[in-house]
Amino acid sequence: xxxxxxxxxxxxxxxxxxxxxxxxxxxxxxxxxxxxxxxxxxxxxxxxxxxxxxxxxxxxxxxxxxxxxxxxxxxxxxxxxxxxxxxxxxxxxxxxxxxxxxxxxxxxxxxxxxxxxxxxxxxxxxxxxxxxxxxxxxxxxxxxxxxxxxxxxxxxxxxxxxxxxxxxxxxxxxxxxxxxxxxxxxxxxxxxxxxxxxxxxxxxxxxxxxxxxxxxxxxxxxxxxxxxxxxxxxxxxxxxxxxxxxxxxxxxxxxxxxxxxxxxxxxxxxxxxxxxxxxxxxxxxxxxxxxxxxxxxxxxxxxxxxxxxxxxxxxxxxxxxxxxxxxxxxxxxxxxxxxxxxxxxxxxxxxxxxxxxxxxxxxxxxxxxxxxxxxxxxxxxxxxxxxxxxxxxxxxxxxxxxxxxxxxxxxxxxxxxxxxxxxxxxxxxxxxxxxxxxx
Amino acid sequence: xxxxxxxxxxxxxxxxxxxxxxxxxxxxxxxxxxxxxxxxxxxxxxxxxxxxxxxxxxxxxxxxxxxxxxxxxxxxxxxxxxxxxxxxxxxxxxxxxxxxxxxxxxxxxxxxxxxxxxxxxxxxxxxxxxxxxxxxxxxxxxxxxxxxxxxxxxxxxxxxxxxxxxxxxxxxxxxxxxxxxxxxxxxxxxxxxxxxxxxxxxxxxxxxxxxxxxxxxxxxxxxxxxxxxxxxxxxxxxxxxxxxxxxxxxxxxxxxxxxxxxxxxxxxxxxxxxxxxxxxxxxxxxxxxxxxxxxxxxxxxxxxxxxxxxxxxxxxxxxxxxxxxxxxxxxxxxxxxxxxxxxxxxxxxxxxxxxxxxxxxxxxxxxxxxxxxxxxxxxxxxxxxxxxxxxxxxxxxxxxxxxxxxxxxxxxxxxxxxxxxxxxxxxxxxxxxxxxxxx
Numbered sequence: 004x005x006x007x008x009x010x011x012x013x014x015x016x017x018x019x020x021x022x023x024x025x026x027x028x029x030x031x032x033x034x035x036x037x038x039x040x041x042x043x044x045x046x047x048x049x050x051x052x053x054x055x056x057x058x059x060x061x062x063x064x065x066x067x068x069x070x071x072x073x074x075x076x077x078x079x080x081x082x083x084x085x086x087x088x089x090x091x092x093x094x095x096x097x098x099x100x101x102x103x104x105x106x107x108x109x110x111x112x113x114x115x116x117x118x119x120x121x122x123x124x125x126x127x128x129x130x131x132x133x134x135x136x137x138x139x140x141x142x143x144x145x146x147x148x149x150x151x152x153x154x155x156x157x158x159x160x161x162x163x164x165x166x167x168x169x170x171x172x173x174x175x176x177x178x179x180x181x182x183x184x185x186x187x188x189x190x191x192x193x194x195x196x197x198x199x200x201x202x203x204x205x206x207x208x209x210x211x212x213x214x215x216x217x218x219x220x221x222x223x224x225x226x227x228x229x230x231x232x233x234x235x236x237x238x239x240x241x242x243x244x245x246x247x248x249x250x251x252x253x254x255x256x257x258x259x260x261x262x263x264x265x266x267x268x269x270x271x272x273x274x275x276x277x278x279x280x281x282x283x284x285x286x287x288x289x290x291x292x293x294x295x296x297x298x299x300x301x302x303x304x305x306x307x308x309x310x311x312x313x314x315x316x317x318x319x320x321x322x323x324x325x326x327x328x329x330x331x332x333x334x335x336x337x338x339x340x341x342x343x344x345x346x347x348x349x350x351x352x353x354x355x356x357x358x359x360x361x362x363x364x365x366x367x368x369x370x371x372x373x374x375x376x377x378x379x380x381x382x383x384x385x386x387x388x389x390x391x392x393x394x395x396x397x398x399x400x401x402x403x404x405x406x407x408x409x410x411x412x413x414x415x416x417x418x419x420x421x422x423x424x425x426x427x428x429x430x431x432x433x434x435x436x437x438x439x440x441x442x
Numbered sequence: 443x444x445x446x447x448x449x450x451x452x453x454x455x456x457x458x459x460x461x462x463x464x465x466x467x468x469x470x471x472x473x474x475x476x477x478x479x480x481x482x483x484x485x486x487x488x489x490x491x492x493x494x495x496x497x498x499x500x501x502x503x504x505x506x507x508x509x510x511x512x513x514x515x516x517x518x519x520x521x522x523x524x525x526x527x528x529x530x531x532x533x534x535x536x537x538x539x540x541x542x543x544x545x546x547x548x549x550x551x552x553x554x555x556x557x558x559x560x561x562x563x564x565x566x567x568x569x570x571x572x573x574x575x576x577x578x579x580x581x582x583x584x585x586x587x588x589x590x591x592x593x594x595x596x597x598x599x600x601x602x603x604x605x606x607x608x609x610x611x612x613x614x615x616x617x618x619x620x621x622x623x624x625x626x627x628x629x630x631x632x633x634x635x636x637x638x639x640x641x642x643x644x645x646x647x648x649x650x651x652x653x654x655x656x657x658x659x660x661x662x663x664x665x666x667x668x669x670x671x672x673x674x675x676x677x678x679x680x681x682x683x684x685x686x687x688x689x690x691x692x693x694x695x696x697x698x699x700x701x702x703x704x705x706x707x708x709x710x711x712x713x714x715x716x717x718x719x720x721x722x723x724x725x726x727x728x729x730x731x732x733x734x735x736x737x738x739x740x741x742x743x744x745x746x747x748x749x750x751x752x753x754x755x756x757x758x759x760x761x762x763x764x765x766x767x768x769x770x771x772x773x774x775x776x777x778x779x780x781x782x783x784x785x786x787x788x789x790x791x792x793x794x795x796x797x798x799x800x801x802x803x804x805x806x807x808x809x810x811x812x813x814x815x816x817x818x819x820x821x822x823x824x825x826x827x828x829x830x831x832x833x834x835x836x837x838x839x840x841x842x843x844x845x846x847x848x849x850x851x852x853x854x855x856x857x858x859x860x861x862x863x864x865x866x867x868x869x870x871x872x873x874x875x876x877x878x879x880x881x
Contacts, residue, residue: 332714
């Protein structure tokens, strides 16, 4: 594979949420293009719900438009079932789309440490000594460590055995959100046996979770906070003009759909549910259903309740994702299938002229169906079967394809319903949305 | 059994919702007491959710208080799983409680026709020729008739064979809501092999579904409508003083919890659900899940949606009950168990001095556990087992007991949470509520 890559046109793949697009993103995009010397860029992007278990501040088509206007040539959607999982599940979807597109030669990701060699080493270790790692993690978790910490300390033990010199600063490196994600990208590239060449760009500006105003280095969290609080003077300085215009459009239409709009819903929902059934949802483990049950009885609202359920071992983001699993009926079986089979189709959200060329290459190279017009997914499926002369690869399953697509449609329609209520307009249903085309 | 009844103290059982108590109810209560010449009255009453698939306009303890102040001696709760079913399921719970109390000798119910002889005949027929009836009903339903109509025409065919002279006016008789319920009481008395003697009082005043103001003969629907619309001048004329005071209390505290408060919740809920899973809930049959799915996509709100789902065969009340089944996760298995085993305990909502005497008699005579203090249900269960020396009757099952009680607690806590939001107070959780005692 490595050899063919050298002769092929270099296409860069990046993984983004652009929630919303900010100046740091633009800087990273430029750096990544230079670094890879690619002639085209594909971004795989979360849809209307993002990894922290929340609705995106602006919808996926507006975010696609911003990406295309900023130098991305083709935007593909990470199916929702992956977009709302932890770093591992998220990476499974994102890398799966890039790899299965058949055209991506390079992946560049932001990294706090930018120590690719070490991250590569750790990824090797995670894949090759998986069972050993699991045992170590479980031991830590039994002692009360959260999953991220259990993984961190287990990996540290193992990396020290192999290359002692990584020990210094290891814990800190492996704790930063971009490095954690990057590590998962590298891990999934190994699992997919991908020939994509990886690189990092050093992350500049604010920390991912720092939500304070920091001028043009403000994080996406900080920008969302400014938009929600109506702090427009600072906001304008922090974001590219494009983003400012888009956020302003939402404001003038009536606002943003946020997790807050579901506060009362979730409380009523949890109050009404049989607590013994909660554990059927993905992510309700470690006695969480018992804590949910107690919290519902003693809380006055959802914040109060989440505060009671939160623990050393369960982060706030994970809790918010868990609420989404309950809301959208995402169970363990569905998550397991998503990991086993990987993404089952490539949904095109938008492209420019260059992106159109990449897309036509992809039509020959991709190993899973490509969906540009969602309403014709049945036709796409038929064509896929026909082209393969019914020799369907082991990683494709029509049942899983339909389940992932149904979830995308449902979650997206839900998003637009909530937005429509705020904006007093009716949004077109997801199945009728064509890609954004900029020529 | 009949002989022992004659020697026992006569205790009257009545089935009520008192949602809210009105002058017609008082008239019926007096008539029923005279008719039965009983020395004490037990009312079995719906809890916080009633048979039309709605929250009760005032809570069960206020309704218990009104009943006790109006001549009822002991109020027992119909477990929620029965209270929110159609006439058949409702009667299974109501008659089950009266029969299993072991002390009720007489049942008097309101009836539009007051033709007890005919109703008895029909009840005999339903029980003895059950399979034949089912076949006929199915034939009618295949032709597009609603279940109530299919049953009506099937019964008419059968009754004409047996006693031709009932044919005249039969359809009309068997279509009125009190007669339909009464028939189900008579049917369940046969199934429970009850020795309770039945009687009717002719229903006076407005039709059950007539929600217009009719002075002191206004129906409960009309009274609820007046209360919700703030039509207090008319309201005061229509209700006993006691009821007026109670409704006024709710108004001054902040209002009533109604189905309307769940409108947006249900819409969001249905929008988020996987439509293929809807059919696991009880009552989603005959392609209703498909109609729900289509309606969700095309509707702007819950009313709009229910209007689309409603059909000749599916009444509005049934749809509202179905929403409750979805909200509270009531599935077919649970309904089936409730019908097979009948009510598993007798929850005491309140009593007066005479009621206390009846209650102490009941402690010896009842064949299922009696729960006065909900928090001690585990103790009650242990005592029940002990008293029976572990010779548990075939109709008692601890799993079903716990499921019915869990549902009562959950639905009631839900009701009080919604009410608390309106009233800006915190209600005590259901498990801590003692009965109302009036001495």
